[in-house]
Every structure is written in structure tokens, then in C-alpha cells.
Amino acid sequence: MKRFWTIFLLIFALCLTLFFLTSKPFVSEGPAAKAGVADFRETDFSSSAYALSGQWEFYYGSLYTPEDFRQGNPEGMELIDLPGPWTRMGYPALGCATYRLKILTDPGQIYLLYIPEIMSSSVIWLNGEEFYRAGQVGDSDENTVTGVRNELLAAGSQDGVLELVVQAANFRMNGSGIFYPLLIGRDTVLAHHIFWQRTTVAAALGGILLIGVYHLFLYLFRRRERLYLTFSITCLTTVLRLGMESNALVQYFLPEGIGFILSRVFLLLFTLHSLCICLFMIQVFSIRLNRLLRFVYAFCFFLPMAGICLLPYAKAVNSMFLATIPYAVSIVLAIRSGKIGRDPYRLLYLCSMVTFVIYGPLSKTVFEGDMFVPGIVPNMFLLLSQCVMLSRSYAQAHEEVERVNANLEALVEQRTAQLNRTNEQLEASQTALREMISNISHDLKTPLTVLNNYLELLGDETIASSERERTEYLGIAYHKNLDLQRLIQNLFEVTRMEGGTVTYRIEWFSVDRLMGEIARKYADLIQDKGLDFRLEADRGTELHIDSIRIWSVLDNLVYNALRHTPKGGSIALSIHKKGDLARLQVADTGEGIEARHIPHIFERFYKVSHERGERDGSSGLGLYIVKTTVEAMGGTVEVESTPGKGTVFTVTFAARSISDVSYPAPANPMQERR
Known part of the structure; x- marks a missing residue:
């Protein structure tokens, strides 16, 4: 029992740490918008980031641009409390709308705005200029192209007024409008928090991916047990599903974000993930399914898969609730098997399964708008419990353990050497990157400084008093501008060369x-x-x-x-x-x-x-x-x-x-x- 409690405490500590690092929101409580105006002029941004929450101007069924607001007050204005879907205002989930918020900040300061996923396509203007676009916004399904992604962008103005105009359209997906909060903060604070959380999530998902790949190879080359195959598929689908879930980490590989097809793929991954979890429980408890239960399992999983491919998105999501039936059946069958009371590890796994089933719907409803990646903690708890079950099977295979121990030293040395080489390569890459940024900054600063100095002299009539002097200063400024253009062109060429995008027609x-x-x-x-x-x-x-x-x-x-x-x-x-x-x-x-x-x-x-x-x-x-x-x-x-x-x-x-x-x-x- 001492070993069991040690394992349990380790899993609990890891999941609790993961919860506070990745799921717990880092946003401080700040001023809420009132009547479409958020006043951050007296707000301390030195160590905090804030959500643009509160009352936004809201125009359902209309797509207004900044030009429309400059010409007068468009019709249909309401106030909506954000974040949250527009369905709370009594409007249907499928439709389009315009949001507007005026942010008052300290003049001349630069801030970072975190733009979350806005279902299911959106465009944002900042002070009349297009600032962000995901998909194509339209007033009908035919005119709308789905695009879901998030971005971190710099914003600022000389007078300190930031006016956001947001168009959002959703005709295919669940959720509507600004469901997640927009965030504002300084670059040293907001970027640090988001980078830290995303790095932690990426590390967690990377660990799950490695575990899954390892057990897949273990199945292919050594054990040939279906339990290992089921577990590896569970890990892989978990990584893909969580990577496409809250905050869309998959966008680092797909800059355009998640479109209509990928949203269907996400639902298929969700269903396949549920199927693998139920199959793992059946296999680990050695449960035999009769013909009726096999039909129930097949019906509850394959019917939602067909619905995902054929039905509209909202109905396809509703059909996925059928997948919860096998969860309940599997838990009941595991309890009736009588194998739980004699084995604390199976009891731990059953608890993780129940936690996953209960916490999953809550994370997609109650917690999703407030947390970063709320689903990662129950998934990690479940996967670690499954790992414990598989580890016990390793311990029971004494001969295989002996062979692993014989090769362990060489394997550790190999992994250490690989890690050292990787660290050396990483250090060299970081040094080259720092060197490149320093050189670029220096080379841009020199002509810009000269250019600014001579332009400043041109504005001083006491210095540039004659036409000849003004012509000379303009000539110098012109040639420095040419130097700057050549530098930028060379930087562009180098970037294309090293990125492999230059094509040659010999x-x-x-x-x-x-x-x-x-x-x-x-x-x-x-x-x-x-x-x-x-x-x-x-x-x-x-x-x-x-x-x-x-x-x-x-x-x-x-x-x-x-x-x-x-x-x-x-x-x-x-x-x-x-x-x-x-x-x-x-x-x-x-x-x-x-x-x-x-x-x-x-x-x-x-x-x-x-x-x-x-x-x-x-x-x-x-x-x-x-x-x-x-x-x-x-x-x-x-x-x-x-x-x-x-x-x-x-x-x-x-x-x-x-x-x-x-x-x-x-x-x-x-x-x-x-």
C-alpha cells in the first residue's frame, strides 16, 4: 500500500500543478466596460493583464464597419455583457452581429491585445484600420467562411483611445460571438503569461504524445497486446483533440486556424477518443460483452460519427451525447466485475474515469470561457492512471524487465548524448538568433538615426536657412532612405533564402x-x-x-x-x-x-x-x-x-x-x- 499511496500522491501533485499552470486564469480583476467604454487610464499594467469584460455595444443581425459608426449611430444598438455568447440575449446561435468597445488608455503607450477564438469567423478593426481577420464574415451561410484562431497583437494610439469594432458570424458551429474574453496588457506581462501557459501545455501534450508513440511501438515490436494499441491511440487522439480545443494550439502549424473541415475532424477525434477510453476499461477489467452490449457500443459511437459527416454542425454536436452512454455502461460493468475491491490500482483508475466523465462536460460548459485549456487536467489524470495499469503489466513480465535492465545503461547514455547534442544545437541556434536580432536592430538604427537628424534639421529654419543647405540635407536623407530600402530588401531576400521559399528558373x-x-x-x-x-x-x-x-x-x-x-x-x-x-x-x-x-x-x-x-x-x-x-x-x-x-x-x-x-x-x- 505504501507504493500505491506514493503513486497516488505523485499523480495528484502533477495534476494539481498542471491545473494551476495551464488551466487557472492569470487575468487580474480590472475595470469593467460600461455603456461600451472601458477606462484603463488609472490601471496598473506593470504586473497584471486584464479582460475586456463588461458592457459592449451590440448590434445583432447587422454587420457594421467603422465607417458606418463615423457617419452616425447605426440602428439596433444594445448592450451585452462579455464574455459570453449572444444566445444569452435570446438570439439564435446561428447568425451575425457587430460589437463595439472604446478603450481609454494612457496616451502614447503600446499594449498587447490577445484576440481569442471568435465563433466562427470574425474581423476586427482598431481605430478604423483592419486589425485581425479569421475566415470570412458574411450575413448568410453562403457568404461566410469558417476560420477559428487566436492571436497576440500590439495596439496603441497617440491620444490613448482604442476603438474596437468586431464583426462576428456563426452559421455552422456551436458557440456564438465573443465567448472567450479579449485581454489587454503590456508586452512584458501578457506575452509572458501566454507564452508560459502555452509552453507548459505544449510540454504536457508533448509528454502525452511521446507516451503514446512509445506504447504504439511497444505494441508493434514486442507485446502485441490490444491494450497497448488502445492506450497509444488514446494518447494520440488526446493530443490532437486538446491541441484543437481551447486556444487552438494547432494554429502554430495551421496559421489560418481551424476551418469548417477541421472542426468536423475535431468532432471525429472526440468520438474516437471516447471509444478508446471505453475499450481500455473493458480490456483492463477483462469484461466480456454480449451481443446486445456490442450493439449498444457500436450504435452509440458509429451513429455520432455518421452524424458528424452528414448533419449540420450543431446537430452533429448534439448527436455526440450518445457517446456518454458507453461511459456509464463501462463503469457499471467494472464495478460489477468484483475486481476493484481487491486492487487499489483499479480503484484509482475507476476514480479517474468517473472524474473524467463528470469534469469533461463541466469543462466544456461552465469552465471553458474562464480557463485556458480546462480539459487537460482530467485527461492527464486518466492517462496517468492508465499508465499505472500498464506499468503493472510490465512488472509482471519479469523476463522482459530483465532484458530492459540489461540495456538500460546503454540506452541512458544514448539518450543523454542525444540530449547533449540537442542542447548544443539549441544553444547554437539561440546564439545565432540573438546575434541576428542584434545586427538587424543596429543596422536599422543607423540609417534611421541619420534620416531623423537631417529631417529635424530641415525643420529648423535657423540651420537650414538656404535652398542649397535644404537641398543638401534632402539629398543625404534620400540616400539614407535608399540604404534603408536596400537593407530591408536584403533582409527579405535572406529570410526567403533561409526559409526555402526562393524559386529559381535557370x-x-x-x-x-x-x-x-x-x-x-x-x-x-x-x-x-x-x-x-x-x-x-x-x-x-x-x-x-x-x-x-x-x-x-x-x-x-x-x-x-x-x-x-x-x-x-x-x-x-x-x-x-x-x-x-x-x-x-x-x-x-x-x-x-x-x-x-x-x-x-x-x-x-x-x-x-x-x-x-x-x-x-x-x-x-x-x-x-x-x-x-x-x-x-x-x-x-x-x-x-x-x-x-x-x-x-x-x-x-x-x-x-x-x-x-x-x-x-x-x-x-x-x-x-x-
Whole structure:
């Protein structure tokens, strides 16, 4: 009995901890809205987050936009206490409505708004601008597209007034309107709480998933007992069902949220989950079902499954109550088996089953609007009790335990090594992420600071007193803006490259045509800088490249040469074929690069020096983009440089010769598509 009480206390402590970490609401009691206005001006946000509860303006059956409110007071205004469905106002669950709330906050402050699932599609405007959208809102089933998700968004205004206009439509699902509360808080508080709870839930679901997969493999490779298969399916369906339930954790994998089809899948998972739980109880208590009970079980599970596929959503949900009948039958049969009194572990499992059956409906009705993931605690209690039952079967298989003990040390070492490698990879990833964020912040701050300073000087008539000075300041601000645009474009390119979303269309492209476009694009720009620009190429040659992506290479090489070549210098661009390859070279007579920097200049965010990067607006991404793009097109890139004399970048591509080909330059360069 001592072992039993130890196990019971461990399960109880774990479930109680999980309840307070994941289910207990973290929202503090704050000012409630009155007559559609919530006043948070005197509210302390330093350590608390608050629900936007109270009286909202409510317009049932009408879909109003902020423009409608600016033109006058729309008709049909009522006050509704939120959170809660609009059915409490006596309206049918299927329909559409508009909500409106004015939030008074401290001027100039930025807040986070947590937007929960709004059944079953919604759009939100903040101060007249679209702020959030899930699905498509319409005034009928035909015009509505289901979309259920939640999001954490930043909001703020200079005058401190936040006006929310919410359109919601539900023509297919249970629940209606703003059933869960919208939350407001500072980023350091609200994001921390939500991240902590979601991380804990994800960890709990991850543990359940691992348990389920482990027992599935155990069934497939070792024991071949149906009890293990039933338990593994129970774990997997629990993870999927809870991931799609309150707060829709599945949206991290499906950014558009849960649509109409996935909502039906959720109901099927719910029914399958109930079936597995009942089957596990029957198997663990060795209960034999007669023909009548088999018919009852089949009828109560397969009829709801058919209803989920064929009936409207609301009726399909109602049909699922048939699944509660097998629960009651299974509990009665377990008690009548006479095996509970002699085994405290089976009594524990029976208690977890009863708790699950009673707590489940309460979590979906009374507690769901107030708790984060209310269903996770009874599910964890039930699964841990099932684990106890399975663990006892392990203990009874003495020979298998001996084989496991023999391999335990090697298995632990293997798992520890994997964990250490994973930790090292994670640490390296976190370091790279911090480094990237720091570099991006610094590179964005430099041109923005210069831009702001010169724009501020333009507004000071005592400093920018002449037209020449104003023109000079505008020119500097303009070029810093160009630097900022190039930085943002490079960041966008790097993100697409590392995300694997860049597509390349490799084809044979004429060197003659390419050189013509290069001359039109860069000649005037380079000569305006007081530099000599020379072009050389072998005519009748084609390069095997992407004719669009090649400009990412050329832009970064040419602009790099421009930044580092002083007035009076020269830039040369040449393409010469040798065998099956062509060498594209960009040479300048600039300041050059020291030899110790050459091995690293193609690394992301690498700069020869921070002072030089701040002076010329370099972000350290250009050459990284060059190398990545060239290699993606099947080429190579090299660099030679002598400090004080200049630098030569050589890009090599596959090439071929053609005969009797002429590419006349168009009369108007703007007519030629790049």
C-alpha cells in the first residue's frame, strides 16, 4: 500500500500543478466596460493583464464597419455583457452581429491585445484600420467562411483611445460571438503569461504524445497486446483533440486556424477518443460483452460519427451525447466485475474515469470561457492512471524487465548524448538568433538615426536657412532612405533564402542582352559618382542563369564597389568565356580588403569593421546573398583584393557559344523587361 499511496500522491501533485499552470486564469480583476467604454487610464499594467469584460455595444443581425459608426449611430444598438455568447440575449446561435468597445488608455503607450477564438469567423478593426481577420464574415451561410484562431497583437494610439469594432458570424458551429474574453496588457506581462501557459501545455501534450508513440511501438515490436494499441491511440487522439480545443494550439502549424473541415475532424477525434477510453476499461477489467452490449457500443459511437459527416454542425454536436452512454455502461460493468475491491490500482483508475466523465462536460460548459485549456487536467489524470495499469503489466513480465535492465545503461547514455547534442544545437541556434536580432536592430538604427537628424534639421529654419543647405540635407536623407530600402530588401531576400521559399528558373540568357541592361542600369549612377565605368564581354555567349535572380548578384556587387571606391577611381564589369564556363568579374580600384577578412566576407552579417559599416551603410548581407544566389544557380564566387589598390569579385557560371545571334538594343530602355 505504501507504493500505491506514493503513486497516488505523485499523480495528484502533477495534476494539481498542471491545473494551476495551464488551466487557472492569470487575468487580474480590472475595470469593467460600461455603456461600451472601458477606462484603463488609472490601471496598473506593470504586473497584471486584464479582460475586456463588461458592457459592449451590440448590434445583432447587422454587420457594421467603422465607417458606418463615423457617419452616425447605426440602428439596433444594445448592450451585452462579455464574455459570453449572444444566445444569452435570446438570439439564435446561428447568425451575425457587430460589437463595439472604446478603450481609454494612457496616451502614447503600446499594449498587447490577445484576440481569442471568435465563433466562427470574425474581423476586427482598431481605430478604423483592419486589425485581425479569421475566415470570412458574411450575413448568410453562403457568404461566410469558417476560420477559428487566436492571436497576440500590439495596439496603441497617440491620444490613448482604442476603438474596437468586431464583426462576428456563426452559421455552422456551436458557440456564438465573443465567448472567450479579449485581454489587454503590456508586452512584458501578457506575452509572458501566454507564452508560459502555452509552453507548459505544449510540454504536457508533448509528454502525452511521446507516451503514446512509445506504447504504439511497444505494441508493434514486442507485446502485441490490444491494450497497448488502445492506450497509444488514446494518447494520440488526446493530443490532437486538446491541441484543437481551447486556444487552438494547432494554429502554430495551421496559421489560418481551424476551418469548417477541421472542426468536423475535431468532432471525429472526440468520438474516437471516447471509444478508446471505453475499450481500455473493458480490456483492463477483462469484461466480456454480449451481443446486445456490442450493439449498444457500436450504435452509440458509429451513429455520432455518421452524424458528424452528414448533419449540420450543431446537430452533429448534439448527436455526440450518445457517446456518454458507453461511459456509464463501462463503469457499471467494472464495478460489477468484483475486481476493484481487491486492487487499489483499479480503484484509482475507476476514480479517474468517473472524474473524467463528470469534469469533461463541466469543462466544456461552465469552465471553458474562464480557463485556458480546462480539459487537460482530467485527461492527464486518466492517462496517468492508465499508465499505472500498464506499468503493472510490465512488472509482471519479469523476463522482459530483465532484458530492459540489461540495456538500460546503454540506452541512458544514448539518450543523454542525444540530449547533449540537442542542447548544443539549441544553444547554437539561440546564439545565432540573438546575434541576428542584434545586427538587424543596429543596422536599422543607423540609417534611421541619420534620416531623423537631417529631417529635424530641415525643420529648423535657423540651420537650414538656404535652398542649397535644404537641398543638401534632402539629398543625404534620400540616400539614407535608399540604404534603408536596400537593407530591408536584403533582409527579405535572406529570410526567403533561409526559409526555402526562393524559386529559381535557370535558363540560357544572352550575354549581349545582359550587358546592354547593365549599361543602362548602372552607367549613369556610377558616372554621377565621379567614377569611370568600363564594360567588356565576349559576344555570342549565353549564361545558364536565372535572368531575374542574377540582378541580386549584380546589384550587391556593383553597389559594394560604389561604396568603397573613391571619386576618380574606376569600376569594370566583364564577362569572358573559357571552355564551358564564363567568368563574370566586377573589379574596382577602391580601398580593398585585408587578407584576414577574406575568408569571412561571405558570412551573414559579417563586416570588415563596424565603423566602416556605419559610414557606408553596409549591412553585412550583400555578399552573403551573392554567394547563396550564385551557388543556387550552379555557380561559384571568388574574391581577390589588395588593400589600397582594389578588389575583384569573380563569379563563374556555365556558358555556351551561339552563332549568328543579334540582340539589338531597344529604342527606349524602359520598354525592355528586366
